[in-house]
Each structure stands twice: as C-alpha cells, then as structure tokens.
Amino acid sequence: MFIFTFMSAMNIPKSSFPRIIIIGGGFAGISLAKELSKKEVQVLLLDKNNYHTFQPLLYQVSTGGLEPDSIAYPIRKVLKDYPNFFFRLANVEEVNPSKNELITNIGAINYDYLVMATGSETNFFGNKEIEKNGMVMKSIPESLNLRSLILENFEQALLTDDLHLRDALMNFVIVGGGPTGVELAGALAEIKKGILPKDYPDLDTRRVQINLVQSGDRILKEMSEKASKKAEDFLEELGVQVWKNTRVKSYDGKLVTTQTDLSFEAATLVWAAGVKGAAIKGLDAEELLMRGNRIKVNEFNQVIGHENIFAVGDVAGMELPDYPSGHPMMAQPAMQQGKNLGKNLTYLLGNKPLKPFIYNDKGSMATIGRNKAVVDLDAYKFQGIFAWFVWMFVHLFFLIGFRNRMIVFINWVYNYVRFDREARLIIRPYKRDYTMFKD
Ligand SMILES: Cc1cc2nc3c(=O)[nH]c(=O)nc-3n(C[C@H](O)[C@H](O)[C@H](O)COP(=O)(O)OP(=O)(O)OC[C@H]3O[C@@H](n4cnc5c(N)ncnc54)[C@H](O)[C@@H]3O)c2cc1C
Numbered sequence: 280m281f282i283f284t285f286m287s288a289m290n291i292p293k294s295s296f297p298r299i300i301i302i303g304g305g306f307a308g309i310s311l312a313k314e315l316s317k318k319e320v321q322v323l324l325l326d327k328n329n330y331h332t333f334q335p336l337l338y339q340v341s342t343g344g345l346e347p348d349s350i351a352y353p354i355r356k357v358l359k360d361y362p363n364f365f366f367r368l369a370n371v372e373e374v375n376p377s378k379n380e381l382i383t384n385i386g387a388i389n390y391d392y393l394v395m396a397t398g399s400e401t402n403f404f405g406n407k408e409i410e411k412n413g414m415v416m417k418s419i420p421e422s423l424n425l426r427s428l429i430l431e432n433f434e435q436a437l438l439t440d441d442l443h444l445r446d447a448l449m450n451f452v453i454v455g456g457g458p459t460g461v462e463l464a465g466a467l468a469e470i471k472k473g474i475l476p477k478d479y480p481d482l483d484t485r486r487v488q489i490n491l492v493q494s495g496d497r498i499l500k501e502m503s504e505k506a507s508k509k510a511e512d513f514l515e516e517l518g519v520q521v522w523k524n525t526r527v528k529s530y531d532g533k534l535v536t537t538q539t540d541l542s543f544e545a546a547t548l549v550w551a552a553g554v555k556g557a558a559i560k561g562l563d564a565e566e567l568l569m570r571g572n573r574i575k576v577n578e579f580n581q582v583i584g585h586e587n588i589f590a591v592g593d594v595a596g597m598e599l600p601d602y603p604s605g606h607p608m609m610a611q612p613a614m615q616q617g618k619n620l621g622k623n624l625t626y627l628l629g630n631k632p633l634k635p636f637i638y639n640d641k642g643s644m645a646t647i648g649r650n651k652a653v654v655d656l657d658a659y660k661f662q663g664i665f666a667w668f669v670w671m672f673v674h675l676f677f678l679i680g681f682r683n684r685m686i687v688f689i690n691w692v693y694n695y696v697r698f699d700r701e702a703r704l705i706i707r708p709y710k711r712d713y714t715m716f717k718d
Pocket of ligand 1: 302303304305306307308325326327328330331332333334335336337338369370371372396397398399416417418458459557559591592593594608609610611613
C-alpha cells in the first residue's frame with residue numbers, strides 16, 4: 280500500500296516504498312522506467328528536458344527532412360499510467376553519495392537507490408577552438424541551430440559576388456566518419472542535388488562542397504569492412520569528398536586545418552567526432568571513471584564502490600573481455616541495460632540474486648541516402664535499397680509514440696515521392712558572425 284506522509288523537497292510524497300531516482304529520460308532511463316512500472320517502488324524521473332529525444336534522427340531535423348516535434352516525446356506521457364511515478368523537470372548538478380542526496384537546480388532530494396542514465400555529451404578532446412566555432416548535433420536545439428546555419432549560409436552566399444567567399448559559405452566540413460557524420464554528409468549531398476538548384480536558381484549550387492573527414496583508415500569503423508567500403512562508394516556517388524587518415528587540428532571559424540597538408544576554408548564545421556559519458560559532479564572522481572568519461576560499473580550496472588547507485592546506457596562503463604571500453608554507445612545497449620536493471624532492482628529488493636547484463640547485439644546500420652543504406656546483422660550483411668527499407672522500418676519501430684511514427688512515415692513517403700524536404704525553415708535564426716569572411 281502506498282502511504283502519504285509529509286511532502287519532501289520537489290513536492291514528492293514520502294512513501295513506504297523505496298525511492299528510486301532515475302536521472303535521464305533517454306533510451307536507458309525510459310526502458311528502466313517501463314520495467315519498474317508495476318513494481319512496489321516509488322520512482323522519480325528527473326530530466327533537464329521534458330521530452331525524450333530520438334537522437335538517431337537528429338540529422339534529419341538538421342537537414343529539413345523532419346520537424347523536431349516528430350522525434351521528441353513528452354516524458355510525462357510515457358509515465359502517465361504508472362502508479363507511484365513522478366517526473367520533475369530538473370538539471371541535476373551534483374550527487375552526494377554519503378548522504379544519498381542529489382542537488383538539482385530546483386532543490387535537493389534524497390534517494391534510496393539512484394540510477395544515472397544521463398547519456399553522453401560531445402567530446403571535443405580538449406580542443407576549445409573547435410568547441411567555440413564548430414557546430415554539434417547532440418540535441419534538438421543544436422540540430423535546429425545547424426538547420427538554420429546551413430540555410431543562412433546559402434542566403435549569405437546569394438548576397439556576394441566574391442566567388443572565394445561564396446565557396447567558403449557553401450563548403451561544409453563534417454568531422455567524424457561514424458554513423459552521424461556519414462548520415463549527415465549523405466543528407467547534405469541529397470539537398471545539394473534535389474533542393475538547392477530549385478530554391479537558389481541564381482546560385483551556382485554545383486560548387487557546394489561536402490567534405491567528410493575521418494581520422495582513421497575507414498568510415499563506419501564499428502561496422503564490417505564491406506559496409507564501410509559500400510558506404511564510402513555511396514557517398515562518393517553522391518558527390519561527398521571523403522578524407523581518410525586525416526585528423527582535424529583547428530578551426531577558427533573560417534579555416535579548417537588538419538594534421539596533413541589539407542585545409543579548407545569553410546563557414547561550417549560540424550563536429551561529429553566523439554562523445555563522452557555525461558558523468559555528474561560527485562560521481563566524477565578519476566578512479567570512478569573509465570576511458571570516455573564513463574562511470575565504471577560491475578556486470579549488474581552497479582557503480583563500483585556504491586551499493587545503491589547504478590549507471591546505465593552511454594554513461595555506464597562496463598568493462599568486459601568482449602567490450603574492454605564498455606558497450607557501444609548506442610540505443611540498443613542502453614535499452615537492454617535499462618531493462619535488465621529494472622529486473623535487478625526488483626531482485627535486490629526481494630533479496631534475490633542479481634542477473635548479470637549480457638548484451639544481445641542485434642547488429643548495426645547506417646543510411647547514406649535514398650535507397651542507400653548498409654546493414655550488418657550477425658549472420659547477414661547487406662547494402663542498398665533493401666538495407667534502406669530495413670533501416671527505415673527499424674527506426675520507425677523504435678520511435679516513441681504512434682503520432683511520431685505516423686508523422687515520420689508520412690514525411691518519408693512525401694520526401695521520397697516528391698524529392699523534397701519541406702522543413703527547410705529558419706525559424707530561430709542562428710547568429711553566426713560572418714564578418715571574418717569579409718576581410
Ligand atoms: C546524432 C546522433 C545519432 C545517433 N544515431 C544512432 C543510431 O543510429 N543508432 C544507435 O543505436 N544509436 C545512435 N546514437 C546514439 C544513441 O542515441 C545513444 O547511444 C543513446 O541515446 C544512449 O541512451 P542513454 O539513455 O544512455 O542517453 P540519452 O538518450 O542521451 O539520454 C540521456 C538523458 O539524460 C538527460 N540528462 C543528461 N544530463 C542530465 C542532468 N545533469 N540532469 C538532468 N537530466 C540530464 C538528457 O536530457 C537526456 O534526456 C546517436 C546519437 C546521436 C547524438
């Protein structure tokens with residue numbers, strides 16, 4: 280029975296059930312919440328956004344293929360039918376494990392069990408200049424910034440007869456040949472081909488350049504060699520320049536330099552070259568973190584040295600022989616860890632033995648453009664149009680919310696049939712300083 284006594288900070292009633300606080304309503308946090316929905320626990324989910332973001336489709340928001348609303352879902356709606364669940368819009372600033380307390384921008388609160396499901400943030404590897412001048416695509420507001428900037432660059436390019444400047448405005452440098460960089464490069468190339476000549480007939484859009492820069496010797500390095508090779512062929516077919524074994528060194532907002540002799544003058548650099556775990560103060564001591572700023576956990580997702588604190592998803596670093604740097608920072612491991620932890624928390628409360636997390640790798644995929652995708656499954660690897668349909672189906676399946684699925688599906692059919700991307704809107708202008716290009 281659920282007994283109200285007095286209210287705690289954040290107006291969460293005291294309960295006879297243990298209080299589990301989940302920080303983060305991403306893939307891991309939501310999957311954990313679902314697993315706990317019918318259990319005898321009080322759950323408080325905290326997130327700095329009131330929505331869940333489907334990050335795999337952020338690049339489509341940046342390139343006008345989808346409206347941002349169709350890849351976001353209200354967290355309160357996910358939890359609405361779950362008894363003893365609470366949501367608070369809060370930015371968690373610090374964890375105080377010795378007092379079982381969290382400090383947030385809306386006050387402090389105590390927990391019995393804490394789950395860190397805070398995901399990851401962009402990793403600039405200490406390069407402050409790129410952090411200041413580059414664009415990123417880790418959240419919906421950032422994707423909208425990028426969408427605005429891309430379109431603003433073309434509007435600016437129309438205003439000048441200086442060919443050199445125009446070329447820089449139409450030069451897009453994407454750093455990082457992982458799925459995000461590859462998908463964004465492919466989408467930009469399709470815009471160049473299908474949209475720009477119609478929207479900007481008075482601009483020579485054949486001069487638009489899309490440069491994908493990868494430090495290693497192949498793109499999509501987490502996938503099979505066959506998938507990497509095919510993805511590179513697809514990109515080249517679309518007119519993307521792929522630069523391998525090239526490490527970007529600096530970007531002052533105008534000039535991209537690399538550790539080889541290559542450099543680009545470009546108004547846009549998109550940094551898609553790395554993420555790191557979003558650890559929070561109090562759980563960020565050096566001895567608690569593994570490579571990539573991920574919080575070290577054991578095979579039950581329990582933070583090392585803290586019996587009642589757990590971490591799941593991108594922020595969790597579970598070092599195993601097969602995964603020496605932790606599981607891939609992807610949606611599948613995050614969801615599976617959330618689910619397994621939900622079960623384990625119930626076992627823990629019932630004094631039953633915990634079940635170690637075993638990752639069921641269902642494969643990976645990336646799309647490069649219309650009819651072009653690569654899919655690696657355990658037994659079968661394929662590329663091309665069938666892979667593209669599989670990619671679409673899987674993404675629709677994992678999107679949260681029936682409305683979102685319908686809207687995304689309709690948009691994709693419309694875009695496919697009409698060769699269009701109607702969300703190419705500068706709703707919230709991005710304030711880019713173009714003066715440095717006008718010297
Ligand atoms: C552009 C892009 C494309 C991607 N494409 C793919 C793909 O195709 N396939 C794939 O499998 N994976 C992809 N990923 C990776 C995938 O999205 C992540 O691995 C996954 O989201 C991790 O889930 P998570 O629950 O750990 O974190 P997230 O989903 O990032 O959720 C973390 C949540 O925590 C909240 N939060 C963080 N810090 C705080 C705080 N201090 N206080 C309060 N709330 C906080 C955030 O607001 C967020 O809601 C992509 C990622 C990006 C950025």
